[in-house]
């Protein structure tokens with residue numbers, strides 16, 4: 001958003017996360033310059049438009065757009081949108097990046113649910129071109145059109161999905177990640193080989209296990225619980241995911257998931273082995 005010319009305020013309750021995010025954003029912009037995708041002046045200008053804060057109320061004051069990306073938890077999300085709506089511009093758009101919660105339910109916490117929409121980005125956000133826009137029950141055509149405009153400004157492509165559990169992409173991705181974990185648990189193949197199968201056999205840019213490590217198995221598990229409860233038994237979470245979450249092996253963000261990571265890089269040969277299950 002900052003690269004597209006918007007003033008951006010990133011809000012989190014954790015100062016640690018904000019410091020980490022500032023570093024990440026600066027790194028992404030510097031990489032863009034290094035790779036010739038942006039010139040130095042525009043990267044510097046983008047960074048100048050970007051700031052962080054621990055105060056949602058101060059930051060959302062008069063804002064035209066909120067993109068809510070807090071933890072995948074309905075109570076936390078509804079509290080955030082409710083607080084923000086009270087101080088945003090009266091016509092401001094309220095977007096939620098939820099992967100699998102109900103936009104309609106999040107919107108129900110707002111005074112004006114017609115301006116609430118799902119705006120589902122993909123990881124890594126600076127590279128992935130798709131944004132799924134999700135229509136809640138009350139979302140207006142005008143809100144969809146305005147959100148489409150924002151997506152176009154970011155140089156990305158929007159698709160519009162009527163609210164349905166897991167939308168198009170999370171539903172498919174949750175199924176693939178869960179199935180890959182069942183295969184790993186059954187000892188069908190090593191983690192590395194399961195990932196290689198989908199990368200080279202289907203041209204997926206990442207395997208389902210490395211993708212789960214990137215997404216975070218804690219987020220994955222809450223998505224699976226939701227899909228299981230709404231769409232039935234085919235989404236029953238693999239016990240290995242539950243075990244990993246209990247062990248705190250959430251993935252890249254903690255340096256350990258299906259694979260181990262050191263300095264942000266995967267340790268070769270570190271994939272979970274059958275004998276460890």
Ligand SMILES: NC(=O)c1ccc[n+]([C@@H]2O[C@H](COP(=O)([O-])OP(=O)(O)OC[C@H]3O[C@@H](n4cnc5c(N)ncnc54)[C@H](O)[C@@H]3O)[C@@H](O)[C@H]2O)c1
Nearest residue numbers: 011012013014017069070071072097098099121123215219
């Ligand atoms: N991780 C992905 O690949 C991905 C992709 C698409 C969408 N999403 C969605 O994005 C959201 C965030 O996912 P994540 O994996 O980054 O989750 P996460 O739990 O790792 O991080 C959430 C962040 O929200 C912060 N937070 C918690 N409560 C807050 C509050 N009240 N106010 C401000 N900040 C608060 C936390 O400190 C943390 O930094 C979820 O809804 C998820 O479904 C994630």
